Amino acid sequence: EAQVTQNPRYLITVTGKKLTVTCSQNMNHEYMSWYRQDPGLGLRQIYYSMNVEVTDKGDVPEGYKVSRKEKRNFPLILESPSPNQTSLYFCASRRTGSYEQYFGPGTRLTVT
């Protein structure tokens, strides 16, 4: 089944404790991206990657890092999480030239 998977689905952590949210897709898509969703603000793009080793900032990149060493994986790294990064995070992927973007199920992160 074609899908985007994220792990973990739920995470509660404390301020300053480094964490990684993994994202993997099995569709051989070139393009991958991370969004965060907050009430009243909609979904905002954090980082995106056009292909392996090619990443760039989205609209709200501060406090996040990403890497794209393999085509299928696009982890989101929070080096020193803060409470304002409490949010619902979505990973997405798309084949270059396609109009349809596939989203993962989301990761709900709480930073205390």
Place this chain on the structure above:
Amino acid sequence: DAKTTQPNSMESNEEEPVHLPCNHSTISGTDYIHWYRQLPSQGPEYVIHGLTSNVNNRMASLAIAEDRKSSTLILHRATLRDAAVYYCILRVYNAGGTSYGKLTFGQGTILTVHP
């Protein structure tokens, strides 16, 4: 980026058609109209897209006004599973059909379907 305007919420009864409107008066010639929906506790999912002509797929139909300043997503027979937030999004493609892929989500329309 061109902006879209949608009603905050709409209601429908099961098995009735639903027409979800979207205004995009500042749309440019290279903007494609996309619709995504987000079911409760899930990530957004693609519904349909179009440029100028009306479009149909297995999920819905998209009716685009002749001046392209508005469009309507049509669910022909609403089911309880169609209850979701529906987002109307404009996305630019270059002449080669490439887009940078960012989808700018607004607040969307919350669709409630009554049994």
